Amino acid sequence: MNLRSNAADEAFRREVASWLEQHLSGEFAQLRHRGGPGDEHSFVEERKAWERELARGGWTCIGWPQSHGGRGATIEQQVIFNEEYARAGGPGRIGHIGETLMGPTLIAYGSAEQQARYLPGIREGREFWCQGYSEPSAGSDLGNVKTRAELDADSGQWRINGQKVWTSWATESDYCFVIARTQPGSVGHKGLGFFMVALDQPGVTIRPIEQLTGSAEFNEVFFDDALCSAEDLIGGPEQGWQVAMALLGFERGVSTLGQQMLFQNELDQVVAAARDNGADRDPIIRQRIADAHIGLRIMRYNSMRMLAGGEDGSLSKEAMIYKLYWSSWHRNLGNLAMDVLGAEAQLLDGDGYQLSRLQGLFLYSRADTIYGGTNQIQRNLIAERALGMPREPRG
Amino acid sequence: MEFRFSQEQQMIFDTAAAYLAQTSDSSAVRAAMVAPHGYDRAAWQRQCEEMFWQGLLVPESCDGLGLGFVEAIGLLEKMGERLACTPFISSAVVVTSALNRAASGAQQQHYFAELLAGKTATLAYQGQTRRWDASAVTAQLTTSGDGWQLDGNYALVPHGSGADYLLLAARDERGALQLALLPSATPGLTVVNQPTMDQTRPLASVSAVAVQVTAGQLLNNGQCCAQLLNELIDIAAIAVAADQVGGAQQSLNMAVDYTQERVQFGRTIASFQAIKHKAADMMLKVEAARSVLYYAACVADEWRLAEADAESLAQAAAMAKSYCSDAYYFVAGSALQLFGGVGITSEYDIQLYFKRAKSTESFYGDGSYHRERVAAQLLDSSCEVAL
Numbered sequence: 001m002n003l004r005s006n007a008a009d010e011a012f013r014r015e016v017a018s019w020l021e022q023h024l025s026g027e028f029a030q031l032r033h034r035g036g037p038g039d040e041h042s043f044v045e046e047r048k049a050w051e052r053e054l055a056r057g058g059w060t061c062i063g064w065p066q067s068h069g070g071r072g073a074t075i076e077q078q079v080i081f082n083e084e085y086a087r088a089g090g091p092g093r094i095g096h097i098g099e100t101l102m103g104p105t106l107i108a109y110g111s112a113e114q115q116a117r118y119l120p121g122i123r124e125g126r127e128f129w130c131q132g133y134s135e136p137s138a139g140s141d142l143g144n145v146k147t148r149a150e151l152d153a154d155s156g157q158w159r160i161n162g163q164k165v166w167t168s169w170a171t172e173s174d175y176c177f178v179i180a181r182t183q184p185g186s187v188g189h190k191g192l193g194f195f196m197v198a199l200d201q202p203g204v205t206i207r208p209i210e211q212l213t214g215s216a217e218f219n220e221v222f223f224d225d226a227l228c229s230a231e232d233l234i235g236g237p238e239q240g241w242q243v244a245m246a247l248l249g250f251e252r253g254v255s256t257l258g259q260q261m262l263f264q265n266e267l268d269q270v271v272a273a274a275r276d277n278g279a280d281r282d283p284i285i286r287q288r289i290a291d292a293h294i295g296l297r298i299m300r301y302n303s304m305r306m307l308a309g310g311e312d313g314s315l316s317k318e319a320m321i322y323k324l325y326w327s328s329w330h331r332n333l334g335n336l337a338m339d340v341l342g343a344e345a346q347l348l349d350g351d352g353y354q355l356s357r358l359q360g361l362f363l364y365s366r367a368d369t370i371y372g373g374t375n376q377i378q379r380n381l382i383a384e385r386a387l388g389m390p391r392e393p394r395g
Numbered sequence: 396m397e398f399r400f401s402q403e404q405q406m407i408f409d410t411a412a413a414y415l416a417q418t419s420d421s422s423a424v425r426a427a428m429v430a431p432h433g434y435d436r437a438a439w440q441r442q443c444e445e446m447f448w449q450g451l452l453v454p455e456s457c458d459g460l461g462l463g464f465v466e467a468i469g470l471l472e473k474m475g476e477r478l479a480c481t482p483f484i485s486s487a488v489v490v491t492s493a494l495n496r497a498a499s500g501a502q503q504q505h506y507f508a509e510l511l512a513g514k515t516a517t518l519a520y521q522g523q524t525r526r527w528d529a530s531a532v533t534a535q536l537t538t539s540g541d542g543w544q545l546d547g548n549y550a551l552v553p554h555g556s557g558a559d560y561l562l563l564a565a566r567d568e569r570g571a572l573q574l575a576l577l578p579s580a581t582p583g584l585t586v587v588n589q590p591t592m593d594q595t596r597p598l599a600s601v602s603a604v605a606v607q608v609t610a611g612q613l614l615n616n617g618q619c620c621a622q623l624l625n626e627l628i629d630i631a632a633i634a635v636a637a638d639q640v641g642g643a644q645q646s647l648n649m650a651v652d653y654t655q656e657r658v659q660f661g662r663t664i665a666s667f668q669a670i671k672h673k674a675a676d677m678m679l680k681v682e683a684a685r686s687v688l689y690y691a692a693c694v695a696d697e698w699r700l701a702e703a704d705a706e707s708l709a710q711a712a713a714m715a716k717s718y719c720s721d722a723y724y725f726v727a728g729s730a731l732q733l734f735g736g737v738g739i740t741s742e743y744d745i746q747l748y749f750k751r752a753k754s755t756e757s758f759y760g761d762g763s764y765h766r767e768r769v770a771a772q773l774l775d776s777s778c779e780v781a782l
Contacts, residue, residue, distance in 0.1 A: 001397055001398055001399060001400055001401075001404070001465045001689060001692070001693060002397055002465075002693050002696070002697075003398075003690070003693045003694070003697070271773060271774065274774070275774065280774040283767075286766075286767060286770035286774060287763060287766050287767070287770065289770055289773060289774065290717075290766035290767065290768075290769035290770040290773065291766055293769055293773055294687070294714045294717060294718055294766070294769060297687065297690070297714055298683045298686050298687045298714075298718060301398070301686035301687055301689065301690045302682070302683060302686045304398040304686075304690075305398055305399065305685075305686055305689070307398075308397070308398040308399040317678065317682050318682050318685075318686065321678065321679045321682050321683070324675070324679055325679055325683060376672070378675070379671065379672040379675035379676070380668070380671060380672075380675075382674075382675035382678055382679070383671035383672065383674050383675045384671070386678060387647075387651050387671075387674055387675070387678060388651070388655075389651065389654070389655070389665045389666070389670075389671050389674060390662075390663065390665055390666035392668070
């Protein structure tokens with residue numbers, strides 16, 4: 001165990017930093033530090049163009065194997081890329097769901113044809129993806145999915161009916177991966193399929209959900225006889241749950257390190273605000289800023305342990321606490337930001353409900369402890385899977 | 396960057412866990428708590444002979460194992476799990492580090508031989524007990540004949556009673572901080588054991604009245620040792636943090652085991668969500684504490700190899716000690732609560748962990764103290780803090 005980085009990794013870091021420095025310029029210069037939480041919808045088209053620029057440089061999907069067009073970058077290199085990207089103020093990624101969730105799932109479970117059809121679009125920043133898991137009655141209880149998929153014998157296509165909710169980026173995406181019930185009357189984890197559904201078709205309606213921030217990162221997606229070709233089912237018609245869970249496993253990956261650099265940017269802004277208005281002389285604020293700083297550093301060391309990983313690939317204890325840890329930390333940072341600003345935190349800049357970055361942080365971070373498994377669900381999982389305590393009774 | 400233990404390191408820790416399960420079980424701990432010096436001198440001697448842990452940080456050139464802080468911290472976690480009542484931190488970590496850092500060849504040869512044979516040493520510096528750096532030193536070193544004369548009082552000296560050597564901090568007439576390593580039997584030195592609430596970590600007071608000190612007893616060739624003393628205190632803080640992580644882990648394990656056995660309302664209390672969620676919060680603190688501890692262990696090791704400076708060490712120590720202190724107190728306190736009524740009996744061991752959580756929390760600075768250090772680094776410097 002040590003903290004030393006080797007010369008090759010340091011060279012890689014310089015390569016990434018210098019590429020970003022050169023390319024986040026001209027038309028892309030305006031994108032620096034944009035598109036983060038609370039600012040998701042700024043410069044969407046420009047950011048899609050930026051995704052293609054990244055792709056031209058070979059900086060999308062660097063963790064994918066070379067055989068699928070990636071760089072086969074080591075974990076350490078992926079961490080470095082994410083750190084440098086955030087350090088350079090690279091804009092919020094639009095391609096991240098395809099790159100970090102759909103791509104790895106296709107590589108692990110997709111057929112050669114499916115890989116050939118979909119991986120290039122993700123890698124080249126041409127096609128964007130969103131995730132169709134949650135439903136109005138399937139939130140924490142994901143096994144309660146009601147959306148149906150029926151195979152039409154004549155056309156050989158699947159017909160999808162139902163509703164998804166909390167779908168990030170649906171309005172900007174080309175495809176949605178959907179879990180739907182292929183076996184009528186099945187319950188729980190059984191009888192589900194995993195579908196790749198095109199959003200640009202008559203059977204799909206997308207309705208943005210305005211959030212407490214005034215912006216709308218999440219959407220409702222309605223499927224009304226939406227069509228999905230039989231070739232776009234991953235795994236068998238009853239293997240959806242396994243594929244869906246494997247995909248969530250990919251989510252706890254190296255992108256968390258990039259997320260931490262965004263958090264660092266936010267914390268820096270809180271520190272700057274405190275120095276600016278004298279809150280940094282308040283002993284209690286000082287304690288809380290130090291606590292936030294230490295908390296973020298610990299998040300980094302948690303990830304380093306997580307990425308160093310167990311040899312058997314099983315989910316380690318530090319991986320199990322990860323979501324509960326970062327979401328709680330981030331929510332607290334939002335509150336600290338408001339307390340540093342004091343009553344002035346109430347003032348909006350200009351007309352309309354335009355939030356500053358710190359105001360957006362305060363409100364947006366309330367979602368962190370809810371989506372992707374609430375803090376309460378996380379505690380159940382930790383108690384049951386890591387500590388071996390009894391499972392919750394099922395109704 | 397390699398952020399996990401090697402197989403060799405893991406083997407050391409597994410061996411330690413097995414040894415301590417035998418030699419530092421509940422009855423051994425309780426016997427040590429009421430032993431004359433607050434620990435079992437014979438058991439320490441046996442441990443020195445059988446395990447040679449006192450030689451862990453001693454260089455191979457001085458007949459030690461020549462290992463580093465990653466090994467020491469992993470071992471200390473195991474000791475914390477078992478409430479080990481030994482002067483390991485004082486003697487084999489703190490004073491040994493001082494010798495590594497600032498002793499002459501002749502001093503190293505002499506003192507390392509003594510420590511490797513099982514003799515013990517401890518650092519005494521605090522005249523003021525709410526400060527955890529060189530500013531706490533009030534003892535004086537004045538010129539006397541060929542050498543010096545040491546006068547002053549020291550409080551809260553860990554494992555002071557029964558220590559064979561004392562590493563004493565004092566200011567000389569120029570105001571420079573000096574560290575002198577003296578046999579505790581030196582005329583003019585008086586060591587008094589002080590009963591403690593946490594009986595697993597004995598403390599003593601030391602007074603020095605006209606104690607004669609020779610040049611050969613001063614570390615760092617008589618040059619100012621203020622920075623070294625601060626570094627040693629940071630090293631001690633990291634070592635205590637390791638003890639805290641081990642203790643917190645064991646408190647969590649004991650509480651979870653107990654709740655899996657205890658039946659109320661016809662079910663084990665571990666099946667209640669109020670209990671599960673408390674246990675989950677405890678585990679989060681334990682794992683986060685472990686993460687920052689391992690980071691601090693790496694920095695301490697870089698410091699040992701002169702690859703990290705005093706400031707990096709201070710930052711790592713402040714982060715680790717603040718988080719681990721609060722984590723241990725939270726986890727041990729929560730564990731005591733989960734034990735219910737039996738948790739507050741003397742028969743059950745959880746109360747021993749709870750007391751150790753509190754005593755280690757304050758020692759070498761508590762959470763607030765170290766957070767303020769971090770705040771000062773972040774907020775009071777004119778330049779940006781490097782990530």
